[in-house]
Amino acid sequence: MPVQAPEARVANFDEVALGFDLDNALVECERCLICPEPACVAGCPVGIDIPGFICKMIDGDHRGAYDIVTEANFLPAICGRVCPQEDQCEGVCPVGDTLKPVAVGRLERWVGDRAIEEGWRKRPYIEPNDFRVGIIGSGPAGMACAADLAKAGCAVTVYEALHAPGGVLRYGIPEFRLPNQVIDEEIGNLIDLGIEIKCNTLVGRLFTIEQMLGEMGYDAVFIGTGAGSPKFMNIPGETLNGVLSANELLTRCNLMVAGRFPDYDTPLHLGRKIAVIGSGNTAMDAMRVSLRLGAEKVHCVYRRTEGESPARVEELHHAQEEGVDFQWLTAPVEILDDGDGNVRAMRCVRMELGEPDESGRRRPVPVEGSEFEFETDMVVYAIGTNANPILGQTSKLKLNKWHYIDTDENLATSMAGVYAGGDIVTGAATVILALGAGRRAARSIKEYLGIRDSDIVYRPERSGHEGALFGIDMAERNFARVHIA
Amino acid sequence: MHRQGPNTETGGGTQPRKWRPGELDAGFPIVGREDFSDTTFRLDIDHPVMAKAARPGQFVIVVMHDHSERIPLTIADFDRDKGTVTLVVQAVGKSTCEMQQLCHPGVALYGMVGPMGLPSHVSGAKKVICIGGGLGVAPIFPQARAFKEGGAYVIGVVGFRNRDLIFWEDKFRQCCDELIICTDDGSAGIKGLVTKGIEQAIEQHSDIDEVIAIGPPIMMKACAETTRPHGIKTVVSLNPIMVDGTGMCGGCRVKIGDRIMFACVDGPDFDGHDVDFDDLMNRLRRFKEEEHLALAHWKENCRRPGQERS
Ligand SMILES: Cc1cc2nc3c(=O)[nH]c(=O)nc-3n(C[C@H](O)[C@H](O)[C@H](O)COP(=O)(O)OP(=O)(O)OC[C@H]3O[C@@H](n4cnc5c(N)ncnc54)[C@H](O)[C@@H]3O)c2cc1C
Ligand SMILES: Cc1cc2nc3c(=O)[nH]c(=O)nc-3n(C[C@H](O)[C@H](O)[C@H](O)COP(=O)(O)OP(=O)(O)OC[C@H]3O[C@@H](n4cnc5c(N)ncnc54)[C@H](O)[C@@H]3O)c2cc1C
Ligand code: SF4
Ligand code: SF4
Ligand code: FES
Numbered sequence A: 001m002p003v004q005a006p007e008a009r010v011a012n013f014d015e016v017a018l019g020f021d022l023d024n025a026l027v028e029c030e031r032c033l034i035c036p037e038p039a040c041v042a043g044c045p046v047g048i049d050i051p052g053f054i055c056k057m058i059d060g061d062h063r064g065a066y067d068i069v070t071e072a073n074f075l076p077a078i079c080g081r082v083c084p085q086e087d088q089c090e091g092v093c094p095v096g097d098t099l100k101p102v103a104v105g106r107l108e109r110w111v112g113d114r115a116i117e118e119g120w121r122k123r124p125y126i127e128p129n130d131f132r133v134g135i136i137g138s139g140p141a142g143m144a145c146a147a148d149l150a151k152a153g154c155a156v157t158v159y160e161a162l163h164a165p166g167g168v169l170r171y172g173i174p175e176f177r178l179p180n181q182v183i184d185e186e187i188g189n190l191i192d193l194g195i196e197i198k199c200n201t202l203v204g205r206l207f208t209i210e211q212m213l214g215e216m217g218y219d220a221v222f223i224g225t226g227a228g229s230p231k232f233m234n235i236p237g238e239t240l241n242g243v244l245s246a247n248e249l250l251t252r253c254n255l256m257v258a259g260r261f262p263d264y265d266t267p268l269h270l271g272r273k274i275a276v277i278g279s280g281n282t283a284m285d286a287m288r289v290s291l292r293l294g295a296e297k298v299h300c301v302y303r304r305t306e307g308e309s310p311a312r313v314e315e316l317h318h319a320q321e322e323g324v325d326f327q328w329l330t331a332p333v334e335i336l337d338d339g340d341g342n343v344r345a346m347r348c349v350r351m352e353l354g355e356p357d358e359s360g361r362r363r364p365v366p367v368e369g370s371e372f373e374f375e376t377d378m379v380v381y382a383i384g385t386n387a388n389p390i391l392g393q394t395s396k397l398k399l400n401k402w403h404y405i406d407t408d409e410n411l412a413t414s415m416a417g418v419y420a421g422g423d424i425v426t427g428a429a430t431v432i433l434a435l436g437a438g439r440r441a442a443r444s445i446k447e448y449l450g451i452r453d454s455d456i457v458y459r460p461e462r463s464g465h466e467g468a469l470f471g472i473d474m475a476e477r478n479f480a481r482v483h484i485a
Numbered sequence B: 001m002h003r004q005g006p007n008t009e010t011g012g013g014t015q016p017r018k019w020r021p022g023e024l025d026a027g028f029p030i031v032g033r034e035d036f037s038d039t040t041f042r043l044d045i046d047h048p049v050m051a052k053a054a055r056p057g058q059f060v061i062v063v064m065h066d067h068s069e070r071i072p073l074t075i076a077d078f079d080r081d082k083g084t085v086t087l088v089v090q091a092v093g094k095s096t097c098e099m100q101q102l103c104h105p106g107v108a109l110y111g112m113v114g115p116m117g118l119p120s121h122v123s124g125a126k127k128v129i130c131i132g133g134g135l136g137v138a139p140i141f142p143q144a145r146a147f148k149e150g151g152a153y154v155i156g157v158v159g160f161r162n163r164d165l166i167f168w169e170d171k172f173r174q175c176c177d178e179l180i181i182c183t184d185d186g187s188a189g190i191k192g193l194v195t196k197g198i199e200q201a202i203e204q205h206s207d208i209d210e211v212i213a214i215g216p217p218i219m220m221k222a223c224a225e226t227t228r229p230h231g232i233k234t235v236v237s238l239n240p241i242m243v244d245g246t247g248m249c250g251g252c253r254v255k256i257g258d259r260i261m262f263a264c265v266d267g268p269d270f271d272g273h274d275v276d277f278d279d280l281m282n283r284l285r286r287f288k289e290e291e292h293l294a295l296a297h298w299k300e301n302c303r304r305p306g307q308e309r310s
Helices: A022-030 A039-043 A050-059 A062-072 A076-082 A104-118 A140-151 A180-192 A209-213 A246-255 A281-292 A313-321 A390-394 A431-449 A454-458 B048-053 B094-102 B134-149 B169-175 B194-204 B217-230 B277-283 B288-300
Strands: A124-126 A132-136 A155-159 A196-198 A220-223 A228-230 A243-245 A273-277 A297-301 A325-327 A330-337 A343-356 A362-366 A372-375 A378-381 A385-387 A418-420 A482-484 B028-035 B040-046 B059-063 B070-079 B084-090 B111-116 B127-133 B153-160 B178-183 B210-214 B233-237 B253-256 B259-262 B269-271
Touching: A022 A050, A022 A104, A039 A050, A050 A062, A050 A104, A062 A076, A062 A104, A076 A104, A076 A180, A076 A431, A104 A180, A132 A140, A140 A155, A140 A180, A140 A220, A140 A431, A180 A196, A209 A220, A220 A431, A228 A246, A228 A385, A243 A246, A246 A281, A246 A378, A273 A281, A281 A297, A281 A313, A281 A378, A297 A330, A343 A378, A418 A431, B028 B084, B048 B070, B048 B084, B048 B111, B059 B084, B070 B111, B070 B134, B084 B094, B084 B134, B094 B288, B127 B134, B127 B194, B134 B153, B134 B169, B134 B210, B134 B217, B153 B169, B153 B194, B169 B178, B178 B194, B194 B217, B210 B217, B217 B233, B217 B277, B253 B269, B253 B277
Parallel strands: A132 A155, A132 A220, A155 A196, A220 A418, A243 A378, A273 A297, A273 A378, A297 A325, B127 B153, B127 B210, B153 B178, B210 B233
Antiparallel strands: A124 A482, A330 A343, A343 A362, A343 A372, B028 B040, B040 B084, B059 B070, B059 B111, B070 B084, B233 B269, B253 B259
């Protein structure tokens, strides 16, 4: 897929990956074997009918392809951009045994982008049932749950604490990977389904879950509040000015547009030489944002090796191309003061890999006498997140020992009628896993409310998609609730 | 203020957008305003649900318009019948000066979220001193009232620079059994800092159970040092720099003893004797350069495209 050249892109916030044009997309489609038992579908957490939509593409029925994709995933332009495809659909594609696997994610993105360009959405008329469902958090988990329930006729309200919806998609993932316009468009689809999104609402403080089920009259509640609370390491110097979490850096830049200070009010105070601790997607985003905003040098400090880096391969590769200096097998020991309360340098120690730990990865251990110092004026923590405490503080929800919400396999929490999914249940994971969890919870909620139609609505046969909209087959007589307004 | 327009202009993309951030919320209408002085003013915001939920010690985060930063402001009062939440703002920098200029009844704030933070713990203390200085005068009020309603004997100590800046004296008199006003120049009440008022109160009452102090960090530090030798529990309300206010960014972390806490979810109230005020004051200087720049930039072009409609 064409990408912007590294030298050009480090100076702008335009998308790095430019996406296929139609010809490229078709060439890619032709490489698909249309497997009768497609591994890719099993590899996709939401089970998109991948060969199905590729066939439609080959037939020239782009709209049909979109309908197939959105049956399983209504955020194709988003997931096609940010899914870790190499571990999912593309990782298991047999074409990849000898050649590159079929670029499923990029094809999905193509379909999603096409829909945005063509304005492929109509407002379906969904006959309402009497149920009202409240969703907490507008990240992928909450949105997915909201969409499925809205399609089933429930009146759905999504409450979001920030002033714009999207969760990590909005505040965390930068524009050069996921333009805001794409988020707005795909969220716009949800609003077209009749979902009401209420921003500026911190559930737990403005009202509690108990109140939602009680006086506010919701029949069920879904919690998709994400993980969200950044971890620090508790080493000396962590409260110096110039030490911040990647979440803070990214929120300032993405949600608050600090890159355009003072036209936008939120400042960032970017350093010149930046050290980012951690090597996941969050770290990559923090580093690449810093480069774009004009940092002279960006170092990545990670205690394991490149092989263990949890980032998407594409992002790691892009960060390398853009000039990030990777210090593998290195751990910070102390952040040093310039005498005036600001960061001057960081002291680190080299690591080597020892015995495997519980996760099966070899545990890094410090190499004695290997401590060294390097100059930096900004230290960014991207070493993961803890569960956000607010809902735990304000409700009787049972939490697990890591303070995430405890659920059963159907994503039911300890409170009747309350379901939870996404990062707040699993800890930091991926967009598509959160989306899948939202859909699973929607299924459970429908069962709980006694709404029966899910299979018919979301998994029609591969034929007959001409009349499908948002995965709802309008020709299906036994799903007579849906008409076109 | 509340106006239509994209929150962030994305590169490229000529598509007309169906939906824009902020469009779904009707905004948060300002329904009352009173100027206490040339820097301090009161705003009443219509938000019935928040007025019901708010408890003393909590705060909101306000986003004035779609280019604004998110700034935390303490809930200075709330009226459950009228459905309003009252904020008292001191114009100190770009955002608060802009609020002073633009926030009038009839306009709506683009965003306001809350109540945030843990409500103050209104203990069963029988005798308390409630201290407010500078920005803290307004936010100490609901706490003093809550203690009074809880049956405590409340001694109010409020500090101002001079008599012209005094506000809410009558409100405080209603909920305080004693009120000590301190002014820097002695133009009203006793001359000196609020710590002088505390000392006076401690001298007269040997049985003070608890002290609550809200104001600039330097003042809260001085209050904590004044009560420390007497071993009186002292609660302070910290005001670190915040972004989201939901525990997601960690920008508001403060040092409490040997622990790091997030003021927006673990606070804002903490035990004043454990707070590392020097650390807090250092962290408040984080954006000094930018704050000057923002204010200068704003003064130069007070009007920005789009604002003429508000
Ligand atoms: C910087 C970064 C980059 C990433 N990159 C990728 C990537 O490339 N690919 C990938 O697959 N995954 C990536 N991830 C992970 C992925 O974004 C998350 O796993 C996913 O967004 C989780 O979705 P969610 O719906 O559970 O929660 P979130 O997306 O976290 O959304 C939760 C929402 O709930 C709101 N909320 C929280 N508490 C409350 C409350 N009490 N009341 C109301 N609202 C509340 C929050 O404000 C937030 O908007 C990345 C994560 C980060 C931080
Ligand atoms: C919990 C809490 C409650 C507060 N309650 C009130 C109140 O009731 N009334 C009131 O007038 N002010 C209150 N403040 C302070 C208020 O948020 C700042 O004065 C305001 O953000 C300054 O913005 P500015 O652009 O006008 O000034 P700036 O020039 O940006 O800053 C002036 C000062 O405010 C501090 N500050 C700047 N940005 C922030 C931020 N995002 N969060 C916190 N502090 C910041 C800076 O350290 C600086 O010293 C409170 C702060 C907190 C954290
Ligand atoms: S949603 Fe993700 S895993 Fe599923 S097909 Fe698309 S890119 Fe692959
Ligand atoms: S994408 Fe790969 S696994 Fe999926 S159908 Fe095509 S060839 Fe088979
Ligand atoms: S303000 Fe972001 S965590 Fe407290």
